[in-house]
Amino acid sequence: MRPRVIFFDAVGTLFRVRGSVGQAYSQAAAAYGVSVDPQALDRAFAQAFASAPPPACAGLLGSSLLAWERAWWRQVVRQTFAGVGSLAAFGEERFEAFFARLFEYFAGADPWELYPETLPVLQALQGEGIRLGVISNFDSRLPKVLQALQLEGYFSSLTLSTQVGHAKPDPRIFQAALETQGIPPAAAWHIGDSYREDYQGAKAAGLRALWLDREGKDSACQERIENLWGSLPLLNALERN
CATH class of the missing domain: 3.40.50.1000 (HAD superfamily/HAD-like)
Structure with a gap:
């Protein structure tokens, strides 16, 4: 038919992602004074993404849904940098600023x-x-x-x-x-x-x-x-x- x-x-x-996720994460982290090998980030991201729960949460709408999506991705990114031993290099406040910038970056055309x-x-x-x-x-x-x-x-x-x-x-x-x-x-x-x-x-x-x-x-x-x-x-x- x-x-x-x-x-x-x-x-x-x-x-597809231009270059690789690891390259994008590495470049974004460098702006916050954190230097990480892109290939190591690629491996850590693959593990963090594979171990994350399914990206779905029934019953949420509007701002509640957007907040859930950000939290889902925040955890994946945290696990990625924890996986290469670089999460502590940010500090909590700088990590939140870094993540906000990274999250918005992937909503545009550049990556x-x-x-x-x-x-x-x-x-x-x-x-x-x-x-x-x-x-x-x-x-x-x-x-x-x-x-x-x-x-x-x-x-x-x-x-x-x-x-x-x-x-x-x-x-x-x-x-x-x-x-x-x-x-x-x-x-x-x-x-x-x-x-x-x-x-x-x-x-x-x-x-x-x-x-x-x-x-x-x-x-x-x-x-x-x-x-x-x-x-x-x-x-x-x-x-x-």
């Missing part, structure tokens, strides 16, 4: 870059009359990021884990996205770079799932694409059938 809507993951699918094929693929899909949406384990900064990257005009819905109260791979976040678009699961595709969160999560919710395997981790997956261009031949194949 030709999809009526194609949903995309955000980070790692449409755009992000689009994948080369992102805009051409989105334009091609829009030209086919297919609605596009985003399903992401991001937070309320995502609309600002999409606007800064000039992507906001392509998407008719944004479904965020912190706002829905359920994070991928929980099928309820996919169900929320489908309800926003007013379509059944069989009428939607989802494309994302996480095998567990995007591919398995979307399939469990009844969507057609495409795994964006940019690093070539598993060539055996039948619904695997190496970049976003790979979605277009699959769409064209439906037209021929």
Whole structure:
């Protein structure tokens, strides 16, 4: 079935961190007199992010939700710098100022870059009359990021884990996205770079799932694409059938 809507993951699918998280954290910390190796920060961030609870808290709205999102990320950043033994170098007051600056920095365009094929693929899909949406384990900064990257005009819905109260791979976040678009699961595709969160999560919710395997981790997956261009031949194949 030709999809009526194609949903995309955000980070790692449409755009990525410019350089690395460790580089961004290291540069920001240097402005506060704290010198940390970027590669060590990359490793510590990966561990802190993996051990954090799902970025979702049901029942919060407005300022309460924003405060929860900041607290979630504050803990990840604290654990990252604690993991490299540099948290104490800030002191509590300077760390709070550093974190506030870092949190706002990642709401803009500077730390992000689009994948080369992102805009051409989105334009091609829009030209086919297919609605596009985003399903992401991001937070309320995502609309600002999409606007800064000039992507906001392509998407008719944004479904965020912190706002829905359920994070991928929980099928309820996919169900929320489908309800926003007013379509059944069989009428939607989802494309994302996480095998567990995007591919398995979307399939469990009844969507057609495409795994964006940019690093070539598993060539055996039948619904695997190496970049976003790979979605277009699959769409064209439906037209021929």
